[in-house]
Amino acid sequence: MSAGPLALVALIAAAIVAGAGEGGSSLRHLYLLPALWAALAHGAFGGALVGLLAGFLQAPSIFSMIERLGLSRPVVDGLVSLTIPLAMGLTVGRLVDQSRARGAQLRALLEIQRSLAGETTFGARLAQVASLTRRALGVDRVGLHLDAGDGAPLTASAPDGSGAPDSELSGSATPCRRLTLPLDAGQGPMGTLVIERSGDLGVSTRGAAQALALHVALAIENARLTESQRRSAQELEDRVTRATQRLREIDQAKSEFLSVVSHELRTPLTALQGFSELLLDRDVPPARARRYLRHVQTESQRLGRIVADLLDLSRIESGRGLSLRREPFDLRELVECNVEVFACQHALHRFDLSVAEPLPPLCADRDAVDRIVKNLLSNAVKYSPRGGRVLVQARPAADRPGLVELAVEDDGIGIPAEALPRIFEPYVRLAHPETATAPGLGLGLSLVRALAHAHGGLVEVESLPGKGSRFRVLLPA
Amino acid sequence: MRILTSLFGAERGARAPSVARALAIVAALAALGAGAGRAAETGLGAAGGIGHALASASVQAGFFAGGWVVALDGREGWRGPAARGASALVVAAQAARVSPAGALAYLLVPLVLARDAGPWRSRLERMGWRPPDASRAILLGAATGTFLGLHLMIAASLTLGYAVGVPGASRYLAALAYDVGANALTAEWLFRGALFSALWRRWSFWPAAAVSTACALVRYLLDPALPQAVEAMAGATFYLSLLGLACCALRAWSGSLLPGYVATVAFFAAYRMLLV
Numbered sequence: 001m002s003a004g005p006l007a008l009v010a011l012i013a014a015a016i017v018a019g020a021g022e023g024g025s026s027l028r029h030l031y032l033l034p035a036l037w038a039a040l041a042h043g044a045f046g047g048a049l050v051g052l053l054a055g056f057l058q059a060p061s062i063f064s065m066i067e068r069l070g071l072s073r074p075v076v077d078g079l080v081s082l083t084i085p086l087a088m089g090l091t092v093g094r095l096v097d098q099s100r101a102r103g104a105q106l107r108a109l110l111e112i113q114r115s116l117a118g119e120t121t122f123g124a125r126l127a128q129v130a131s132l133t134r135r136a137l138g139v140d141r142v143g144l145h146l147d148a149g150d151g152a153p154l155t156a157s158a159p160d161g162s163g164a165p166d167s168e169l170s171g172s173a174t175p176c177r178r179l180t181l182p183l184d185a186g187q188g189p190m191g192t193l194v195i196e197r198s199g200d201l202g203v204s205t206r207g208a209a210q211a212l213a214l215h216v217a218l219a220i221e222n223a224r225l226t227e228s229q230r231r232s233a234q235e236l237e238d239r240v241t242r243a244t245q246r247l248r249e250i251d252q253a254k255s256e257f258l259s260v261v262s263h264e265l266r267t268p269l270t271a272l273q274g275f276s277e278l279l280l281d282r283d284v285p286p287a288r289a290r291r292y293l294r295h296v297q298t299e300s301q302r303l304g305r306i307v308a309d310l311l312d313l314s315r316i317e318s319g320r321g322l323s324l325r326r327e328p329f330d331l332r333e334l335v336e337c338n339v340e341v342f343a344c345q346h347a348l349h350r351f352d353l354s355v356a357e358p359l360p361p362l363c364a365d366r367d368a369v370d371r372i373v374k375n376l377l378s379n380a381v382k383y384s385p386r387g388g389r390v391l392v393q394a395r396p397a398a399d400r401p402g403l404v405e406l407a408v409e410d411d412g413i414g415i416p417a418e419a420l421p422r423i424f425e426p427y428v429r430l431a432h433p434e435t436a437t438a439p440g441l442g443l444g445l446s447l448v449r450a451l452a453h454a455h456g457g458l459v460e461v462e463s464l465p466g467k468g469s470r471f472r473v474l475l476p477a
Numbered sequence: 478m479r480i481l482t483s484l485f486g487a488e489r490g491a492r493a494p495s496v497a498r499a500l501a502i503v504a505a506l507a508a509l510g511a512g513a514g515r516a517a518e519t520g521l522g523a524a525g526g527i528g529h530a531l532a533s534a535s536v537q538a539g540f541f542a543g544g545w546v547v548a549l550d551g552r553e554g555w556r557g558p559a560a561r562g563a564s565a566l567v568v569a570a571q572a573a574r575v576s577p578a579g580a581l582a583y584l585l586v587p588l589v590l591a592r593d594a595g596p597w598r599s600r601l602e603r604m605g606w607r608p609p610d611a612s613r614a615i616l617l618g619a620a621t622g623t624f625l626g627l628h629l630m631i632a633a634s635l636t637l638g639y640a641v642g643v644p645g646a647s648r649y650l651a652a653l654a655y656d657v658g659a660n661a662l663t664a665e666w667l668f669r670g671a672l673f674s675a676l677w678r679r680w681s682f683w684p685a686a687a688v689s690t691a692c693a694l695v696r697y698l699l700d701p702a703l704p705q706a707v708e709a710m711a712g713a714t715f716y717l718s719l720l721g722l723a724c725c726a727l728r729a730w731s732g733s734l735l736p737g738y739v740a741t742v743a744f745f746a747a748y749r750m751l752l753v
Contacts, residue, residue: 056628059715064636067708173605173732175678199729200681 005034005041005050013057028058028081035085039093043100047089054085098204105208108136109215116223125223126156129216134158137209139197140176146183146191146220153191177201179209183217190217253427257442260429264306268299275299309443312450313426322454324365331355331362331369331404335394338373348386356395360477362404368451369406369475375444376408376471384412384468396477403457403474411468420461424449448473495551503546503559507539526574534570538563540663540696541586547671548604549597558593565589566659573651580651583658590662603678604670609731618736619743621723626747629716633751637708640752652749653742661741665734668693669724682729690721720744 012030031054039047062078069075115128126144134142146154178196182189193213195201275292278284284292315322332355343351362369373392380390390410397405415423415430422428429442445459448471452459456476463469514535517528542559549555565586572579594601601607609615633639643649668689676685694717697703703713724737 059628060632060636063632063708063712066711067637173602173607173674174729202681 005038005046006053008034008037009050009053009057012054028078031058031081031085032088035089036092039089039091040096042093043097044090044093047091047093047096048086049089051086051089055082058082101204101208105136105212108132109212109219112216113219113222116219117226122223122227123154123156126154126220127158127160129219130156130158131160133193133195133212133216136212137195137205139195139201139205141194141196143194143196144183144191144216145194147189172198174198179206181210181213183213183220185214185217185221187221190220250427253442256429257427260442261306261310265303268303268306271299272296272303309447312447313443316446316450317426322368322450324368324454326363326365328361328363329366329369330359331394331406332359334366334370335373335392335406338370338377339392342377342381342390346381349381349384350387350389352389352391354391354393354395359394360396360404362475362477364455364475365451368455372448372451372473373406373408375448376406376473379444379471380408380410380412380469384410388412397474400474402477404477405472405474407470407472409468409470414465414467414469415461415463416465417463420463423461424459445471496546497551499546499551499555500543503539503542507535507542510535510538527571530570530574531567534563534567534659537570537659537663538566540667541566541590544604544663544666544671547667547675548601548606554597558590558597561589561593562586569658573655577647577651580654583654586658587662590666604674605728605732605734606670607733609733609735611731614727614731614733614736615739618724618727618738618740621727622720622740622743623747625716625720625723625740626744629712629744630747630750633712637712641750642752643750644752649749653746656742656745656749661738661745664693664696664741665724665738668696668721669728669737670734673725673728677729682725686722686725686729689725690718693721694718716744 009031012027012034016027031051035047035051035054038050058078059082062075062082065072065075065078112129112132115132116125118125118128126146130142130144133144134140141157141159143157144155148154176196176198177200178194179201181193181195183191183193193209193216195205195209197205275296279289279292312322335355336353339351339353343349377390377392384390388411390408393405393407393409395405397403419430423430424445426446427442428446449459452473452475457474460472460474461469462472511532514528514530514532517531518526519528538559541562542555545555545559545562565582569580569582569586572582594606598606630641634641672692673685673689676688679685694714697713697717698710703709720741724740727736727740728734
């Protein structure tokens with residue numbers, strides 16, 4: 001409490017006493033000045049204290065007037081002037097207090113909004129809001145309970161960790177007031193704001209709490225929306241990043257594919273070119289010429305297969321699909337023929353064939369099924385060591401009635417689990433030191449899948465790295 | 478909110494009849510004692526002082542017992558402490574009648590109260606029977622009572638012509654002992670401790686303080702010892718209202734009855750210097 005207003009009161013009292021000593025002096029109105037000063041500087045408490053002091057100083061002269069003049073007009077005037085400093089000090093002081101409280105609330109609101117927009121966890125931000133609300137309202141405890149929608153509600157309190165006051169304050173000398181307000185931003189209650197104070201919870205505090213509850217609800221709603229937007233943006237960014245990464249991988253795969261295709265095309269072309277030049281430029285004996293021509297035929301067939309694969313891939317990627325000529329044929333004969341050919345070409349591998357009896361005839365495109373078998377056998381040989389075992393099975397699928405199962409199993413390097421989802425995609429060739437030099441475009445399995453799907457069938461794979469792989473094609477009988 | 482109010486209301490409703498019944502018993506006994514004292518005062522002639530003392534002690538005992546009833550919510554436990562306090566008041570009043578030094582017996586009353594309050598300490602804390610939160614509250618209480626008392630002395634002597642002085646050390650000390658052991662004690666115990674504390678739990682500060690101060694004011698205005706002159710009544714209203722409100726504020730601020738008790742004692746210590 002500043003000494004200024006009190007000194008001014010004393011000065012005015014001294015002036016009145018030294019002057020006329022008469023309570024009816026017009027100087028008594030000067031008491032309003034220190035009361036006003038104190039009210040503006042210290043609010044209702046200061047204004048009331050100085051106003052009360054002014055009243056006390058005037059009281060002796062007013063009492064003597066009452067005794068001398070009875071209830072006369074000057075006495076009434078004196079009584080009014082006795083109470084005016086107190087009334088004015090209180091009124092102006094209350095207005096000052098309310099104005100300061102309002103300012104503090106607005107500042108608190110700004111801080112609340114700023115804290116809710118922070119980067120910390122939502123729980124930590126909520127605790128900060130509780131602390132700011134407590135400070136703004138000048139109450140003992142603040143609790144925020146938010147409906148999280150799922151699971152336990154989110155709660156925060158200030159001071160941190162303060163519990164329910166009932167047990168603590170029921171025997172206290174000062175009663176504890178509690179006010180529970182809904183947090184409603186216009187879309188239904190999202191939680192509650194609980195404030196507690198020892199002593200009175202005045203009308204102004206209750207009004208301020210209601211206003212604050214509304215603003216806190218709006219701020220929380222905004223924070224939630226911002227959080228949601230931030231999450232969505234993050235998800236979107238992640239998706240874009242993943243898509244970009246995927247595109248990079250595809251781009252890289254295509255580059256690799258072009259390189260491999262060039263290599264794969266150049267090898268038979270070089271052979272064709274070399275043998276044709278030999279036949280044209282030199283006088284080659286007939287036996288050797290026949291051998292050269294067999295090489296030319298083999299390489300041209302290889303070139304044809306590559307071109308056919310590329311054409312099929314182009315057709316699949318453009319969405320035109322594969323044209324099939326379905327006709328019944330004997331799968332056993334087709335499988336046996338392919339196994340024989342591969343066994344001849346890869347004498348170091350052991351080929352086992354298991355065909356069920358009876359095997360129903362397959363109604364499919366024979367060439368397409370032939371390519372499926374060749375691709376699977378080629379992969380099995382390519383990704384298994386020399387001397388490895390390749391098992392080929394053809395039988396009705398036990399777990400899928402109406403389908404015929406064609407399985408090719410090897411005991412090769414296997415496929416890592418994380419690579420399994422990608423092996424049926426085009427241009428994919430798994431990097432492995434043992435198979436890095438193996439020929440191929442990375443199209444075989446994608447063509448197998450496309451051909452199986454075109455027949456209304458499917459492809460499954462089981463693999464253990466280091467143990468081998470088993471590819472299973474299921475085609476409608 | 479409505480549910481909470483309803484629950485508290487139900488609790489109050491269940492408790493109210495026992496408190497009212499106990500208060501009625503206390504009021505009846507106090508009235509009986511005061512009536513008997515009045516009758517004795519008029520009927521015993523020279524020994525009528527016994528009756529006067531009995532009447533005065535009965536009223537104070539009624540306030541004292543009423544405070545116990547409210548403090549214990551009308552439970553059975555109020556009878557013993559109330560009876561012992563009332564007995565101490567009656568004994569002190571009779572002793573003070575015999576000799577001014579006998580008024581020192583009034584100092585027994587706070588001791589009896591302190592002894593009886595022991596088992597009920599946790600319950601009596603609700604009404605402020607505890608040390609203040611800050612020791613400066615006692616100083617503030619003393620300053621408030623002294624300021625009001627001095628202002629009363631100045632105003633009464635300068636404007637109303639009352640003389641200021643000590644009529645005699647023994648008489649002054651006897652009056653002071655009465656204030657310490659009966660007047661201020663019962664006022665704080667009943668009006669601030671029991672009444673204001675109970676009302677403040679239900680209402681906000683100002684209504685509770687206004688009602689308890691009004692009740693205390695009525696008690697003093699009806700006291701036959703107060704001069705019946707208009708200016709004395711007006712002065713009593715002015716000062717006792719301020720004193721009552723100040724004591725309520727001290728009780729609310731400090732959580733204790735002690736600062737208000739000190740203020741009341743200080744005020745009456747000054748008041749006793751007025752030769753009315």
